[in-house]
Amino acid sequence: MQRQRRSDTAQEIAVRRLLTASGLRYRVNERLSADLRWRADIVFRRAKVAVFLDGCFWHSCPRHRTAAKANAEWWSTKLAANRERDRRTTRELRRANWTVLRFWEHTDPQRVLRRVLMALATSSQPGK
Ligand SMILES: [Zn+2]
Numbered sequence: 001m002q003r004q005r006r007s008d009t010a011q012e013i014a015v016r017r018l019l020t021a022s023g024l025r026y027r028v029n030e031r032l033s034a035d036l037r038w039r040a041d042i043v044f045r046r047a048k049v050a051v052f053l054d055g056c057f058w059h060s061c062p063r064h065r066t067a068a069k070a071n072a073e074w075w076s077t078k079l080a081a082n083r084e085r086d087r088r089t090t091r092e093l094r095r096a097n098w099t100v101l102r103f104w105e106h107t108d109p110q111r112v113l114r115r116v117l118m119a120l121a122t123s124s125q126p127g128k
Contacts, residue, residue, distance in 0.1 A: 012041060012053050014109035022113065024120070036096060038089045042116075047123035049099045051116060052089075053107075058082055061104045099123060 019026055019042070030043040032050060040050035056064035060079050068075040090100045099119050103112050 009053070009055065009105055011105050011107070011109055011112075015051075015053065015112045016042070018109055018113040019116065022117065024116075032093065032098065033096075036092065038093065044116075044120060044123075047099070047120050048097055049101065049116065049119045049123060050093055051112070052086075052100070052102045053112070054086065054102055054104055056105045059086060059104070061106065063104070064106060 016026075016028065024044070027043045027045060029039055029041060030045075031037070031039050032043065038050075041053045042051035043049075044051075054061070057066070058079070060083055065079075086102070090102065093100045101112075101115055101119055103115075
């Protein structure tokens with residue numbers, strides 16, 4: 001639910017390249033369904049697999065989060081709200097029978113690819 005689409009990260013570009021090279025078709029930054037307002041970074045609609053590539057700063061990755069010095073309290077509230085929203089999104093999607101995969105921005109794209117392939121393989125609705 002980011003108001004503005006930030007520019008693609010190197011990881012996103014690398015992951016999409018690997019998926020395409022594996023012959024997979026997917027959608028990018030796609031709303032998951034009319035009644036779900038959430039978007040995922042990479043969507044396999046028929047298989048109902050939603051992939052989120054979470055930015056280390058905005059989603060407070062334990063390895064790379066940094067404490068902002070200016071407006072510390074505002075930031076900590078803001079980032080906590082982001083984390084809560086991530087959890088809520090995942091919960092709602094799982095309830096709607098989506099397979100939700102979340103990765104940190106620092107995760108190796110090859111590892112992301114392997115996890116996506118596994119999720120697609122175990123999905124009951126293979127295809128797109
Ligand atoms: Zn990180």
